[in-house]
Amino acid sequence: MLYLASQSPRRRQLLEQIGIAFEAVNVDVPEVRSPDESPVHYVSRVARDKARAGMAGLPADAIVLSADTEVVLDDEVFGKPADAADATAMLKRLSGRTHETISVVWAVQGTRAESEVCVSRVRFASLSDDDIAAYVASGEPFGRAGAYAIQGRGATLIEHLEGSFTGVMGLPVYETARLLRRFGVRPG
Structure with a gap:
């Protein structure tokens, strides 16, 4: 049986979209980057920690899938904004620039653990203060790494995607x- 160690409705939707049967398990893992930790290592460690936390109480043959995604600009990891001011500051920094979005997926079964890394490059259009204020007011930036959702209104902010x-x-x-x-486990 496959378990998804995630509270993200987007991750659940994407697994369902490709025909993967799973049960979701909620995990709570600290997401704090160590000062000497590279962005890729940080994202990978958090995703791995989620998978290991998801194993708790499951059968020994269970497969646990987890992921973490972060936005990185100038070696700074942009997590989820704390409030509107934080979202505004993130979007101003991303405006007119290219950043990386790092996603790492882990699968764990017993002592076996493997991962995949996906790095995409996203270029934002130059955004006016009014553009940013309207997007923040929509509420969409909250709960999203880098304060935007590519699958929603945030798509209007993106000039180019490579990845x-x-x-x-x-x-x-x-x-x-x-x-x-x-x-x-094969997609349906």
């Missing part, structure tokens, strides 16, 4: 399917 649309959403479908196949 995985679903990776920027929070679960790179291609990499996830490739990882799950190695564990004997």
